[in-house]
Amino acid sequence: MGKPDADGPGLPDLPPEWGRVVVPDDASALAAEAEQLRRELGGTPLRAVPPPPARSPFALALLVLLVAVLTTLAGLAAVIWPRPGRSTPEPSPTPYAPAGAAGRPLPALDLVDAGQSPVPLRGLVPAMIILVDGCPCPADVATAAALAPAGVTVVTVAGTRPVRATPPPAGATVRPLADPAGGLRSFLHLPARPGAVTALLVDRSGVLVKVVPEIHSAEDYRADLTRLAA
Known part of the structure; x- marks a missing residue:
């Protein structure tokens, strides 16, 4: 054996x-x-370690899709998320300048006097029309009335009610009116500016000769005002 x-x-x-x-x-x-x-x-027979289960193609495709979606969302968040220290610039204010109004006929507007009676604006030409809806500015009105030649009317136009200024110089004519509908401002495309007055010089035929968006001194309109009487 x-x-x-x-x-x-x-x-x-x-x-x-x-x-x-x-x-x-x-x-x-x-x-x-x-x-x-x-x-x-006390030992036990050794067993072979089973191989890891194989992943299905569907699970792998789902994982790839999830990663792509998360990457896209992260990119969008980086673009649209507000960043500190940066602000959207505010648009610049509309410049106070006439939009080619000079040389055009004055619109056929009816303004109102202190008694709320209509006054045709074209019936006052030749005239220097001073818009005082942003500022009464009696000194500017008085200066224009003193420089206006005979036959030229100085018209002050307020917003809702006529503004009576100080008594005009002897021989000068100042007609206070109001423009509740804002027709003149719409025609000029000039919004009222606090502390400033706008002047319109209109000849005998009702044509707008000059627009002064903001009066700084009499030299802004003196020469054109004198020619209105011709």
């Missing part, structure tokens, strides 16, 4: 306390001893 290891040629010497060791011809004869040894050591 087998040969003792101690008597076999070429085998190393074994400790004498092991006794006589017999190597069987059939390895299956050692199955009982191997099973007993495993029970004594």
